[in-house]
Structures are given as C-alpha cells and as structure tokens.
Amino acid sequence: MTAPERPIGEDDVQAFVDGRVPPEREAALAAWFDANPQIAARAALERQHRDLLRERLAPLAAEPVPARLRVATIRTARRRARARWMPAAAAVLIFAAGLAGGWIMRGEIPPPREAPVARVADEGFAAYRTYVSEVAHPVEVDAKQEAHLVQWLSRRLGRPLKAPDLSGYGYRLMGGRLLPAGQGVGAQFMYDDQAGRRLTLYVRAGESGETAFRFRQEGAVSTFYWIDQGFGFAVTAAADRSELLAASEAVYRQMEGLATDAAGH
Amino acid sequence: VPDIEACVEPHIPALRRFAWALIRNREEADDLVQDCLERAISRWQLRRSDGDVKAWLFTILRNLHISRWRRDRRRGPVLSLDEMGDPPASSSQPDQTLAAKDVLASLNELPEDQKSVILLIGVEDMSYQQAADILGVPVGTVMSRLSRGRERLRLRLESGRGPLLRRVK
Numbered sequence: 001m002t003a004p005e006r007p008i009g010e011d012d013v014q015a016f017v018d019g020r021v022p023p024e025r026e027a028a029l030a031a032w033f034d035a036n037p038q039i040a041a042r043a044a045l046e047r048q049h050r051d052l053l054r055e056r057l058a059p060l061a062a063e064p065v066p067a068r069l070r071v072a073t074i075r076t077a078r079r080r081a082r083a084r085w086m087p088a089a090a091a092v093l094i095f096a097a098g099l100a101g102g103w104i105m106r107g108e109i110p111p112p113r114e115a116p117v118a119r120v121a122d123e124g125f126a127a128y129r130t131y132v133s134e135v136a137h138p139v140e141v142d143a144k145q146e147a148h149l150v151q152w153l154s155r156r157l158g159r160p161l162k163a164p165d166l167s168g169y170g171y172r173l174m175g176g177r178l179l180p181a182g183q184g185v186g187a188q189f190m191y192d193d194q195a196g197r198r199l200t201l202y203v204r205a206g207e208s209g210e211t212a213f214r215f216r217q218e219g220a221v222s223t224f225y226w227i228d229q230g231f232g233f234a235v236t237a238a239a240d241r242s243e244l245l246a247a248s249e250a251v252y253r254q255m256e257g258l259a260t261d262a263a264g265h
Numbered sequence: 266v267p268d269i270e271a272c273v274e275p276h277i278p279a280l281r282r283f284a285w286a287l288i289r290n291r292e293e294a295d296d297l298v299q300d301c302l303e304r305a306i307s308r309w310q311l312r313r314s315d316g317d318v319k320a321w322l323f324t325i326l327r328n329l330h331i332s333r334w335r336r337d338r339r340r341g342p343v344l345s346l347d348e349m350g351d352p353p354a355s356s357s358q359p360d361q362t363l364a365a366k367d368v369l370a371s372l373n374e375l376p377e378d379q380k381s382v383i384l385l386i387g388v389e390d391m392s393y394q395q396a397a398d399i400l401g402v403p404v405g406t407v408m409s410r411l412s413r414g415r416e417r418l419r420l421r422l423e424s425g426r427g428p429l430l431r432r433v434k
Contacts, residue, residue, distance in 0.1 A: 014393075014411050014412055042416075046415045046416075046418075046419050049368055049418055053388060060278075060282040060285055065274075065281070071270040074299070074302050075269075075306060168397070168404075210308075212310050249313060252311075253324055253398070256325065256328055
C-alpha cells in the first residue's frame with residue numbers, strides 16, 4: 001500500500017529550477033507539470049535564467065585571487081600592527097600594574113573579584129531567575145511592539161540590537177525589558193517555546209575585548225555567554241547544552257555585523 | 266586545530282563572486298572580501314569547530330555588506346556610473362551575451378534580500394538550510410523569497426527592460 005503523495009509545493013518547483021528534486025519526488029512533480037503546463041513553462045524558463053546567471057558569473061570565480069586577499073597576507077599585516085603597539089602597551093600595563101598594586105596595598109580599591117565575562121553570566125542568570133517564573137509581567141514591552149522594543153533598547157544600550165529570530169529552534173519572542181547592569185544598563189529578550197519553556201537573551205553594555213563562547217550550568221539551567229565588540233551576551237534556558245549552543249550561535253550570527261554598523265556612524 | 270588557510274582559502278573565489286554580484290564594483294567588492302577575511306581570522310577561535318566554514322564566511326560577508334549599505338544610504342550615493350561595469354563576457358554566442366547582460370542587469374534591480382537568495386542558492390550552490398542560516402531567517406522565508414525573486418527576474422527578462430508593473434490580484 002502506498003501512502004498518499006504530499007501535494008506539490010513551492011519548494012518542489014524551486015528544487016526543479018535548481019536541479020535538486022529528490023528522486024522520490026521526481027515522478028509526482030513530472031505528473032504535476034504535465035497537468036499544469038503554464039507553470040511548467042515558467043519553471044523551465046526560470047531554470048534557463050538560473051543557468052544563464054551562473055554562466056555569466058562563473059568567470060569571476062575563475063580569476064586568480066589577488067595577493068591582498070591571501071590569508072597569509074592578512075595575518076602578517078595583523079601581526080605587524082600588533083607588534084607596533086606591543087612595547088607601548090606592555091609599558092602602560094606594567095606602569096598600571098604598579099600603580100594598581102600600590103592602591104590595592106593601601107586598601108583604596110579592592111582587587112578584582114573575577115573576570116568581566118563571568119559577571120555577564122552572573123547577571124544573565126539573575127535576570128533569567130527573576131523574570132522567567134513571572135506569569136503576570138514576564139516582559140516590559142510585548143513582542144507585538146517589537147519594533148518599538150528594539151529601538152528603545154538599542155537607544156538605551158547605545159548599540160543597534162535586534163531581537164534574534166529563534167523560530168528555527170522552536171522559540172518565539174515574548175518581548176523584553178531594560179535592566180540595571182552595574183553602573184550601566186542591560187537588556188533582556190524573552191522567548192518561549194510551544195511547551196511554555198522560556199529562554200532569555202541578556203545583553204550588557206560596557207564590556208571590552210572579545211571572548212569565546214563559555215558555558216555554565218546551575219541545576220537544570222544552563223547559559224552560554226561571551227563578550228563581543230564591547231557587549232556581554234548570555235543566552236540562558238533550562239535546555240541541554242547542544243540545544244542551547246545552537247540557539248546561542250544563532251544569536252551570535254544575527255548580532256554580528258549590527259555593531260559594525262554603529263562603529264561606522 | 267584546523268588550519269585557517271586550508272579552511273578559508275578555498276572559499277575566496279566564491280566570496281569574491283558573491284561580493285561583486287552584490288556591489289557591482291571590483292575594488293569595493295574586494296574590499297568587502299578583505300574585511301570579511303580579517304574578521305574571520307580574528308574570530309577563528311569563536312567559530313564552532315565543527316561548523317560550516319563556507320556558510321560562516323558568507324554570513325560575515327553579507328552582514329558587513331548590509332551594514333555598509335545602510336551606512337552609505339544614510340550618506341547618499343557614492344557609486345560612479347563608470348564603476349558599474351560588467352565582468353568579462355564569456356566567449357559564448359553574442360545573442361546569449363545580450364541575454365546574459367540582461368540577466369545581470371535585471372538581478373541588480375531586485376531588492377537585496379531576493380538578490381541574495383538567488384545568488385546563494387542559484388550560483389553559490391548553498392542548500393536552502395544554509396541560505397536560511399546565512400540570512401538568519403526560517404527556510405520557509407528563503408523559499409518564498411527565492412520564488413518571488415525568480416518570478417520577478419523572469420517577468421523583467423520577458424518584458425524587456427521596462428519597469429515592472431505591479432500585478433494586482
């Protein structure tokens with residue numbers, strides 16, 4: 001017994017244009033094209049246009065790669081730039097260390113407790129715990145006003161933000177809120193999935209440098225956190241590591257590039 | 266640790282082609298590729314080690330392109346018409362070349378999001394899922410942009426170079 005065939009969709013027609021129809025769909029698509037000759041003719045034309053475009057652009061990828069785009073060239077230039085600054089930077093650091101050492105010994109300033117990146121995780125966890133159990137007011141501004149929310153939080157944090165689209169991971173935006181973060185401000189975006197599980201993205205201004213992704217787990221709740229382009233990020237949920245990593249990478253990808261926009265102002 | 270050079274360099278020709286098709290200016294396209302590579306090299310440690318390097322590079326390049334495009338739009342146009350040259354014609358039949366010129370010109374008139382999906386999928390051989398990851402949208406959105414973009418391209422090519430009439434349904 002054969003199961004009824006899935007109806008032909010836009011995806012099947014596009015797959016035809018791209019020459020990527022899976023073998024098990026070929027017969028059904030051919031039959032459908034026979035019954036819909038007009039659409040078949042359009043699809044055939046679009047396939048020709050695709051081939052024409054490929055043919056037209058092919059010579060560009062066949063050109064020799066310019067020397068300035070070699071990885072080795074770029075790495076050498078980076079090393080040189082760093083080497084130029086290194087002696088001066090080291091001198092400043094040694095001077096600053098001496099100064100700080102003096103201050104610390106005199107009890108003027110406390111020694112740093114932990115790296116700023118850990119602070120991002122602490123604050124991300126705290127914000128998660130505070131608002132994730134909130135039923136009446138989980139967010140300050142609802143996802144229905146997403147444009148307003150994003151604009152407002154971007155202005156307060158001083159960087160272009162967006163509420164990343166996590167629908168590919170089953171999470172839908174609920175909304176967000178502004179939060180205090182040390183001397184500055186932070187923002188929280190909250191998402192939930194169909195089962196009502198919540199995920200939060202915490203963003204904090206006033207960081208420096210950049211770090212790799214770090215992972216921390218407290219009970220059932222996990223967070224991936226990192227610093228990039230002056231901002232700390234923490235993605236927190238009661239989810240397993242691989243699921244959370246996928247969502248965190250989506251956040252990272254979608255946030256990347258937004259900040260360079262601000263730098264170019 | 267995989268070697269950056271071995272992982273990244275094979276994708277440079279495709280990145281240059283994609284950048285040119287988006288910008289239509291050789292120098293600026295290569296500047297964009299260079300910025301993309303600098304960024305990729307500085308973030309090599311941040312990337313997921315088993316991730317898809319090609320999709321990652323294209324994501325960086327496109328994000329940089331979008332943020333520049335927004336910035337330039339605020340500043341006003343700076344593109345000179347002389348710079349809008351076409352790539353060297355392939356040695357195919359002359360009448361084909363005319364149609365090919367049209368295909369590039371028509372592509373250039375599409376909105377950026379449709380142009381990007383057509384290029385990523387139709388020219389750079391990305392899967393629908395890879396394109397969705399690069400653009401940060403669901404696969405369904407990629408399919409509908411692809412479908413609409415290709416339809417628009419076809420209508421432009423069918424009707425000559427005239428402005429596309431909005432069809433009322």
